[in-house]
Amino acid sequence: MLVVDDDPQILRAVRTSLQGHDYEVLTAGNGETALDLLPDADVDLVVLDLGLPGIGGHEVIRRLRSWSEVPIIVLSVREGQHDKVEAFEAGADDYVTKPFAMPELLARMRAVRRRLEGERHPPVVRFDDLEVDLGRQLVRIGGADLHLTPTEYRLLEAFVTNPGKLLTHRWLLQRAWGSGYATEHQYLRVFIRQLRAKLSDDPARPRFIVTEAGLGYRWKPDPDLDAAVS
């Protein structure tokens, strides 16, 4: 998400409040920077101060709305009806008056974000007859539900979200076990085997998990890519 405000205090307050909640936070001090940043950044929510130097807040909303449907929450010291109505007309999703309480802003952020979830495509990835529904943490193979233990699922998730990429032992251990296990390669071997068994993946002729000796493992890229290489 992106926070646009010329008051560094606000930026800092919002940033620290949000980082505890697992969000990635970008900031900008004025409208120009924000509009410059937005086309390339992958932002799912904008918090925008109306009283910006340079380009006005309303103009930022209009320009942003011309190409993006990203939710916008407006912050403003202005209580006036005209400003509020104008902001909504321009395409804002919510309007919060300064000074505001952080819990309320967080709640409003969740509210607008919840509306967006439905529009997003469900994150389901497929490989051959394997189907991983990342939103539901549900795995199917050949149409049948496949039960994985928590650790096995974390491993599988690491693989299918990085198909074709070489994943080192260290990286996998850190992702599935957390830091502190980075050197316990033997655990990785054991769990990779269990996962392979459940996926009917023969290490000698892998369908999914390819061993990269001395380095790590790799989720086999799509067969089409495979064919393109060979």
Next chain:
Amino acid sequence: MLVVDDDPQILRAVRTSLQGHDYEVLTAGNGETALDLLPDADVDLVVLDLGLPGIGGHEVIRRLRSWSEVPIIVLSVREGQHDKVEAFEAGADDYVTKPFAMPELLARMRAVRRRLEGERHPPVVRFDDLEVDLGRQLVRIGGADLHLTPTEYRLLEAFVTNPGKLLTHRWLLQRAWGSGYATEHQYLRVFIRQLRAKLSDDPARPRFIVTEAGLGYRWKPDPDLDAAVS
């Protein structure tokens, strides 16, 4: 749209303001009437006063959200952070403090409506011989009425509105008990068992509720959900 308020003045004010804008307006004076009306009415927006006699506003939001994604704008005289955050948590889309200016309410209505998109699941869901009427809070199994305690019902509701999804202990506790119980896993075990008993669901060979050890539970996904995704 539906306006719920026990103050006839508000009802009249909103109604006259809106009818100039070509909306069809239903009204209700309390939560019971509103919840009774909603399953059959074709409503695309709800404006809800928090300070209702009888069922509280928060409870109305929660019940409505169990089967409908219709936008909800809350009106309230209460300024307190706690009320606001709780309303958003329950599923409100916006929160307007009384007294309010009508142009702002209209602008906020347009804003939430702009985000609206289809897919409201019907107020009655079926799984095998189980039938849950989310609008009226009725449960039938094999054609016979099944009595659930309030807590059991909240649990069941959480499940059937998220079929196939892994629901963590924490999430379920928060949804059925409220925040503050997030770590009391043992209560969840006890109530899951009672619910299972009433649903004739054997934990060893579950028809409905699948245990995900170490994580939570999952309402058994519909087999034909597979086809719906693709």
Next chain:
DNA sequence: GCGCCGTCGTAAGGGTTCTGTAAGGGTTCG
């Protein structure tokens, strides 16, 4: 070609955490 060595796949067991289950007391409400 041959042996050495590191890495990998595989099997199995123990310990710990998690789950299902039963039972009892407390509270609320009619």
Next chain:
DNA sequence: CGAACCCTTACAGAACCCTTACGACGGCGC
């Protein structure tokens, strides 16, 4: 006062993770 419901605790069995051990395979130096 009784009924219904919720909270709380205890314990046995199951699920899961950690840990170790061993043979197979392949690369490398000689």
